[in-house]
Structures are given as structure tokens and as C-alpha cells.
Amino acid sequence: xxxxxxxxxxxxxxxxxxxxxxxVGSKALVERHGLNVSPATVRNDMxxxxxxxxxxxxxxxxxxxxxxxxxxxxxxxLSTVKPLSVAERRAxxxxxxxxxxxxxxxxxxxxxLAQITHQVAIVQYPVxxxxxxxxxxxxxxxxxxxxxxxVTSTGSVEQRLIGLPEASDADIAQVRGRLAxxxxxTTAVEAAHRLASFAVTVPPARAVFAAAVAAAVLDILxxxxxxxxxxxxxxxxxxxxxxxxxxxxxxxEALEEQVVLLRLLGEATTGDDVxxxxxxxxxxxxxxxxxxxxxxxxxxAGSRATLGIVGPTRMDYPSAIASVRAVARYVGRFLAEA
Amino acid sequence: xxxxxxxxxxxxxxxxxxxxxxxVGSKALVERHGLNVSPATVRNDMxxxxxxxxxxxxxxxxxxxxxxxxxxxxxxxLSTVKPLSVAERRAxxxxxxxxxxxxxxxxxxxxxLAQITHQVAIVQYPVxxxxxxxxxxxxxxxxxxxxxxxVTSTGSVEQRLIGLPEASDADIAQVRGRLAxxxxxTTAVEAAHRLASFAVTVPPARAVFAAAVAAAVLDILxxxxxxxxxxxxxxxxxxxxxxxxxxxxxxxEALEEQVVLLRLLGEATTGDDVxxxxxxxxxxxxxxxxxxxxxxxxxxAGSRATLGIVGPTRMDYPSAIASVRAVARYVGRFLAEA
DNA sequence: GACTGGCACTCAGGTCGCGCGAGTGCCAGG
DNA sequence: CCTGGCACTCGCGCGACCTGAGTGCCAGTC
Numbered sequence: 001x002x003x004x005x006x007x008x009x010x011x012x013x014x015x016x017x018x019x020x021x022x023x024v025g026s027k028a029l030v031e032r033h034g035l036n037v038s039p040a041t042v043r044n045d046m047x048x049x050x051x052x053x054x055x056x057x058x059x060x061x062x063x064x065x066x067x068x069x070x071x072x073x074x075x076x077x078l079s080t081v082k083p084l085s086v087a088e089r090r091a092x093x094x095x096x097x098x099x100x101x102x103x104x105x106x107x108x109x110x111x112x113l114a115q116i117t118h119q120v121a122i123v124q125y126p127v128x129x130x131x132x133x134x135x136x137x138x139x140x141x142x143x144x145x146x147x148x149x150x151v152t153s154t155g156s157v158e159q160r161l162i163g164l165p166e167a168s169d170a171d172i173a174q175v176r177g178r179l180a181x182x183x184x185x186t187t188a189v190e191a192a193h194r195l196a197s198f199a200v201t202v203p204p205a206r207a208v209f210a211a212a213v214a215a216a217v218l219d220i221l222x223x224x225x226x227x228x229x230x231x232x233x234x235x236x237x238x239x240x241x242x243x244x245x246x247x248x249x250x251x252x253e254a255l256e257e258q259v260v261l262l263r264l265l266g267e268a269t270t271g272d273d274v275x276x277x278x279x280x281x282x283x284x285x286x287x288x289x290x291x292x293x294x295x296x297x298x299x300x301a302g303s304r305a306t307l308g309i310v311g312p313t314r315m316d317y318p319s320a321i322a323s324v325r326a327v328a329r330y331v332g333r334f335l336a337e338a
Numbered sequence: 339x340x341x342x343x344x345x346x347x348x349x350x351x352x353x354x355x356x357x358x359x360x361x362v363g364s365k366a367l368v369e370r371h372g373l374n375v376s377p378a379t380v381r382n383d384m385x386x387x388x389x390x391x392x393x394x395x396x397x398x399x400x401x402x403x404x405x406x407x408x409x410x411x412x413x414x415x416l417s418t419v420k421p422l423s424v425a426e427r428r429a430x431x432x433x434x435x436x437x438x439x440x441x442x443x444x445x446x447x448x449x450x451l452a453q454i455t456h457q458v459a460i461v462q463y464p465v466x467x468x469x470x471x472x473x474x475x476x477x478x479x480x481x482x483x484x485x486x487x488x489v490t491s492t493g494s495v496e497q498r499l500i501g502l503p504e505a506s507d508a509d510i511a512q513v514r515g516r517l518a519x520x521x522x523x524t525t526a527v528e529a530a531h532r533l534a535s536f537a538v539t540v541p542p543a544r545a546v547f548a549a550a551v552a553a554a555v556l557d558i559l560x561x562x563x564x565x566x567x568x569x570x571x572x573x574x575x576x577x578x579x580x581x582x583x584x585x586x587x588x589x590x591e592a593l594e595e596q597v598v599l600l601r602l603l604g605e606a607t608t609g610d611d612v613x614x615x616x617x618x619x620x621x622x623x624x625x626x627x628x629x630x631x632x633x634x635x636x637x638x639a640g641s642r643a644t645l646g647i648v649g650p651t652r653m654d655y656p657s658a659i660a661s662v663r664a665v666a667r668y669v670g671r672f673l674a675e676a
Numbered sequence: 677g678a679c680t681g682g683c684a685c686t687c688a689g690g691t692c693g694c695g696c697g698a699g700t701g702c703c704a705g706g
Numbered sequence: 707c708c709t710g711g712c713a714c715t716c717g718c719g720c721g722a723c724c725t726g727a728g729t730g731c732c733a734g735t736c
Contacts, residue, residue, distance in 0.1 A: 025728050038680050043729065061686045061728050101485070101499045135477040140490045147439070147493055151477045155485055159495045234572065235590040238583065244576060252573040336643040363699050376709050381700065399699050399715050 006045045008035070010054055011078040014066050017303050018316050023063030038190045057194055068279035068313060071291070075276050082318040084326050088116050092330050099334070102126060102155045106230050109307065111333050113203070114233025117323045120251070125228040125299055126298060126305045126335065133183045134190055138176045138213060140164060146172070148216040154335065160216040165207045175210050179204055179217070186251035188221040217237035229261050250286035251310065260284055265306040274321050279313045289313060293320045297328035298335065307331070340390070344383045346373070348392055349416040352404050355653050359403030393405035399482050406617035406651060409629070412651055413614050413655050414527070420656040422664050426454050432667050435581065437672070440464060440493045444568050446644065452571025455661045460599055463490055463566040464636060464643045471521045471529055476514045476551060478502060484510070486554040492673065497617050498554040506549045513548050516540055517555070526559040545610050578650050588624035589648065603644035606632035617651045627651060631658045635666035636673065645669070
């Protein structure tokens with residue numbers, strides 16, 4: 001029921017609407033896309049497309065705009081991914097040059113993504129789960145408090161504050177030694193197992209202290225360790241154009257809720273290609289006017305996480321998809337090499 | 339030339355305008371504030387206040403609104419700092435309970451501040467300059483790269499990636515040992531001095547490697563180490579009310595520029611009390627429609643940094659000042675204890 | 677059967693004019 | 707120095723009007 005011409009028309013409507021931000025009418029469509037039919041024919045086709053729910057009119061006697069369903073069809077079948085421009089490729093390389101550590105890579109990536117897509121960019125910090133532990137350390141800060149520090153093979157460093165009620169330097173050294181013996185070279189999952197019985201491996205007098213240390217390490221390695229994201233490009237929300245209260249504010253609120261962001265990106269981690277969620281396809285209701293384009297990234301199976309962008313449903317999907325894919329791949333390589 | 343009644347009127351105009359967001363006229367002023375004079379008298383006084391530049395009218399035959407100069411006078415001489423409500427005090431304590439480490443304290447603080455002031459909150463991470471170095475570490479991640487890690491007495495942990503082109507484990511151990519000898523217990527400033535000649539203290543074969551390590555440590559301790567801020571409460575920008583492009587977007591852009599934020603907060607670090615910058619008093623031109631309320635915070639002279647809020651000039655200054663001051667003091671204590 | 681030209685219809689948005697009312701400035705009198 | 711009174715200003719909201727883009731439908735043509 002949707003012949004070739006109707007699909008062409010839908011594609012034209014989507015591209016025109018994305019670039020002009022205005023409902024597109026039959027006449028303009030014929031002119032701007034060299035369709036060899038009359039506006040009346042286009043109108044008939046548009047009526048069908050509307051019937052099927054791919055497009056809609058904001059009000060009678062206005063042009064048509066795509067619905068979420070229309071965008072979906074466009075993304076799935078009608079768009080050809082736009083290759084990145086030379087300038088964009090160059091931007092990627094220059095931007096990522098000279099990153100200092102994992103945190104810095106993430107910060108640069110998120111800014112890069114915001115810049116080339118002109119949307120709000122979100123990058124999840126790499127998950128440590130499959131990385132191995134390189135180093136553990138217990139550092140005394142003052143008489144009664146200290147830090148437990150974990151370093152993983154991806155170069156991420158995390159720490160937790162613990163109390164040192166009556167631990168001597170010798171206690172610390174011994175516990176640290178035992179901890180290093182058992183954890184270095186293991187993955188987070190293995191480490192969690194080994195930590196379960198950690199306290200009993202040290203002399204009873206030090207068991208309480210050892211248990212506190214083990215708890216801190218478990219906390220570091222726990223699933224919420226990955227619960228960090230970086231955000232950039234918030235000023236790009238101007239692109240929404242619509243009213244602040246109804247569209248921009250919900251997005252801002254979501255951006256402050258790490259949990260929400262992680263859920264938004266969540267399902268992109270598994271699949272290998274770019275995920276696109278359009279409008280109401282997002283579970284999170286306040287973002288029903290926004291689309292998410294996300295992708296997993298990471299060095300082979302070492303460290304994996306997700307990055308993506310958030311923008312209005314009226315978005316240049318081909319470019320966005322290409323950008324997200326390119327950045328994800330590049331960062332993956334960069335993490336593997338660096 | 340500004341007698342008592344005129345000041346009272348200015349105060350009334352400020353408070354009314356802040357709460358109603360609408361220009362305030364002479365009649366409403368008399369009614370709502372029990373002034374024992376007629377509207378005509380108030381009008382005469384308002385004419386003087388306008389002449390002097392403390393208030394202005396958006397257009398003829400509208401009420402008056404305060405100018406930046408008016409707010410300034412209000413803040414300096416007319417406002418009594420509002421004590422925090424019980425709920426707010428409770429919010430502070432519950433919010434800060436159970437913080438994990440310095441980063442976590444900062445994150446909680448910024449959210450807390452955004453919540454009780456209903457503005458955008460900014461908290462600078464504590465500066466390490468006067469803190470002392472507790473621990474240094476060199477960790478091998480893979481054959482040819484590693485991390486240099488620094489831990490300070492405030493519990494902050496920072497790291498830099500370095501290459502390990504041909505350093506053996508023995509090289510690493512020796513350099514690490516020498517580094518620890520020279521740096522532990524020193525402040526950042528002292529450490530920088532000692533690092534200048536660090537490379538010559540190790541055998542020539544290791545000098546290049548030692549120099550790289552020294553450079554990494556210097557980078558960690560350098561002034562830009564403090565160049566990190568946390569931001570929260572961005573959705574509160576709704577309070578601006580005015581048009582997105584002209585007022586909200588500049589703020590969003592400033593919020594993404596760490597450098598700008600640090601300069602905004604900068605001058606509050608030195609003084610001991612809360613700093614208030616109103617509208618054009620900000621050097622940064624795009625923020626001429628916004629006010630900044632900031633304060634230094636920190637445990638004694640140990641670690642000091644700045645926190646504050648950004649909002650429209652039409653702001654409840656007494657509450658904002660009280661909140662910023664309270665949070666700054668509380669976090670200072672918290673950092674000292676924890 | 678598919679396409680086209682023509683035509684009547686709809687309706688958002690801009691413009692104009694008008695009246696209302698809040699608020700002002702000024703002045704004369706207490 | 708304060709006050710009541712009065713004329714004046716002007717932003718804002720409302721309704722009327724017009725315009726133009728765009729539509730749906732229908733009869734005619736290939």
C-alpha cells in the first residue's frame with residue numbers, strides 16, 4: 001500500500017521538515033524535489049500517508065509534518081547514512097589528541113559529540129567489569145581516616161573514604177599486601193568472589209579493618225561504579241525551539257538524573273550498531289518529544305559503555321547516526337591504543 | 339538625599355518585584371506595606387529614586403523595577419539576612435550524611451545548594467594547594483603505559499597517563515621510592531620546587547623516565563588542577579522567565595565553560611564572607627542579566643575553594659545569601675571532620 | 677485506473693483600531 | 707512637606723478583518 005512514490009514523498013517531507021522546521025506543503029514538495037507529478041497527486045499520496053499515521057498536520061490547512069512513526073520508517077528504510085565531512089573527521093582526530101587519562105578521554109568525547117551533532121551529548125564512563133585490577137592501595141590521610149584506591153587496566157582510578165579507627169601502619173601494610181595478592185590481575189567479578197572471604201584471611205585482630213576495606217573495594221567494583229555520565233552541549237537545546245516548560249525543562253531535568261540517563265542509553269550497550277529511539281519510543285515519559293541516538297563503544301570486550309545524543313524528534317538522523325557511529329568507533333580504538 | 343522613607347520604599351520595591359515579577363506601582367506599595375503616607379508622596383520619592391538611578395520603569399505608565407544599582411543598595415544596606423528554615427537546616431544535614439569521598443561531598447553539596455536556593459548551583463572542587471601529599475604511586479597498566487597517581491590529605495585522588503617505553507619494574511619501583519621520599523608530606527608548592535631537580539637524583543639511565551613522571555606530577559599539582567567545578571539545578575533556569583536566546587542560552591554556555599565559571603567564582607575565594615555580583619558587575623558580558631552569589635569554603639586554611647549560585651538579578655538575595663553562607667560553612671566543617 | 681487542473685473551503689497569523697486601566701507627573705491647597 | 711485631584715500616557719487585551727498557504731474533492735484527460 002505504500003508504493004515507491006509515497007515513500008519518496010515521505011522521505012522528502014522528513015528532510016524538508018528537518019531543515020526548515022516548518023510544515024511542508026504539496027506544492028513546495030514538488031518544486032524542491034523535482035517530482036514529476038502534480039501537487040494534486042502528491043496531496044492524494046499525502047492523504048494516504050496521513051491515514052496510515054506516518055504524517056500529520058498541526059492544524060487544518062497547514063502542511064504536513066512527520067509523526068514518530070514516520071521518522072521511524074524514514075530511519076529504518078529511507079535514509080542513507082551520510083558520510084562525515086572532512087572537517088568533521090579532522091575535528092575528531094584533533095579533538096582527541098593528547099588525552100590525559102580515561103576521564104579526560106570521556107570529557108573530550110562528549111564535547112566532540114556535542115560539537116559535531118549540535119545536540120546534547122551524553123557519554124557513559126567505561127564500565128570496569130571486564131577490565132582487570134592493576135593496583136590496590138590503602139592510603140592514610142590522617143590519624144583516623146584513609147582511602148582505599150583501585151586502579152584498573154583501562155586506566156580508571158577510583159577511591160573510597162574509610163575510617164581507620166585503630167589501625168596501625170603495620171595493619172595497613174599487611175591488609176594491603178593480602179589484598180594485592182588476591183585481587184591484582186582479576187576482573188571485577190572474580191574480585192567480588194574473592195573478597196567475600198577476605199576478612200578471614202587476616203589475623204582476627206585485623207578482621208574488622210579488613211572487612212571495611214573489602215566493603216570499600218566491593219563498592220568501587222559494584223555495578224553503580226559505572227553509574228557516571230558526562231554531558232555536554234546543553235545550549236544546543238535551543239534547537240528545540242518549542243516552549244521552555246513543556247519540552248526543554250523535562251530534558252534538563254532528565255540530564256541531571258544520572259539514573260534516567262543510564263536507562264536511556266542502557267539498551268544500546270548490548271547491540272553492536274547505533275540505536276535510535278524516537279519520541280514516544282522512549283520509556284521515560286517526559287522525553288516523549290525527544291529522540292535518542294546511542295551506541296555502545298569500547299575496546300573489544302575490554303571496557304564497554306554507551307554514548308549518544310539527545311535531541312528533538314525533528315533531527316537530522318542520517319548525520320546524527322553517522323556521527324555517533326564514527327565517534328563510538330574512534331573512541332573505542334583510542335581506548336584500546338592509548 | 340536618600341532619607342529613611344525613600345530607603346524603605348526601595349526595599350519594598352525590591353521585595354515586591356522579586357516575589358511578583360511585575361513592576362510595582364505607588365498604590366500597591368502603600369497598601370501592601372502599611373506606609374503611612376499617600377501614593378502621591380510615594381510617587382515623588384520614586385521619582386527621586388529613579389533620578390538617582392536606583393529604579394526604572396520598563397515603559398511610561400508602568401510601575402518601577404529596581405536597577406542593578408538598586409539591588410546593590412538593597413543588598414548592602416537594606417536587607418537583613420533571612421535565617422534558614424528548619425526544613426532547610428534539616429535538608430543540609432540529611433543531604434550530606436554518608437558522603438563517600440571528596441568528589442561525593444562536592445556532588446552532594448552542589449545538589450543541595452541548587453535545591454534550597456532554587457537556582458543554578460556551582461561548586462568548585464577543593465584546591466589542593468595547601469593540602470599535603472599523602473601518597474604517590476606509579477602503576478603499570480600494560481607493557482608500555484602506566485599511571486602516575488597522587489593522593490592528598492584532603493582525600494582527593496588524581497592521576498595522569500604516562501608512557502612506559504622501556505621502564506622495567508625495577509625502574510618504576512626505584513623512581514617511585516625516590517618520588518615518595520621527596521614529596522610525601524609536602525604541599526603542592528614545595529613539591530613543585532623539589533620536582534624541578536628530580537630527574538638528576540636518579541641514575542642517568544632512568545632520567546628520562548623520571549622526568550616524565552615529574553612532569554605528570556607537576557601537571558596534577560598545577561593550578562589547573564583546581565579547574566574543576568560541579569553544576570546542578572540547571573532546570574531552575576526556568577526562573578529567568580525571559581526569552582531563551584537572550585538570557586537562558588548565555589547562561590547555559592557559560593556553564594559549559596569551566597574557565598568562565600572559575601572566573602565568576604574567583605574573587606569570592608579570598609574574602610571570608612559571601613560575595614554578591616549583580617548584573618553588569620560581572621565582568622563576563624553575556625551574564626549581565628544574571629547575579630552571582632558566591633562564597634569561599636574550606637576547612638581552615640587546609641583546602642579552600644568556592645561555591646555559589648547563578649540566577650536572575652531578580653533574585654531573593656536575603657535567602658540566597660543565607661543559603662550560600664550556611665552551605666559553605668557546613669561543607670567546610672564537614673570537610674574538616676570527615 | 678492513474679494523474680491533473682480547477683475550485684471552494686479552512687484557518688493561522690498579521691494588522692488595525694479601540695477601550696480599559698494602571699500608573700504617572702504636576703499642581704494647588706492644607 | 708504632604709496630600710488629593712486631575713489630566714495624560716501608553717501597554718495590553720480584544721475583536722474584526724484580511725491574506726495566503728494549503729487542503730480536499732471532483733470532473734476531465736490520457
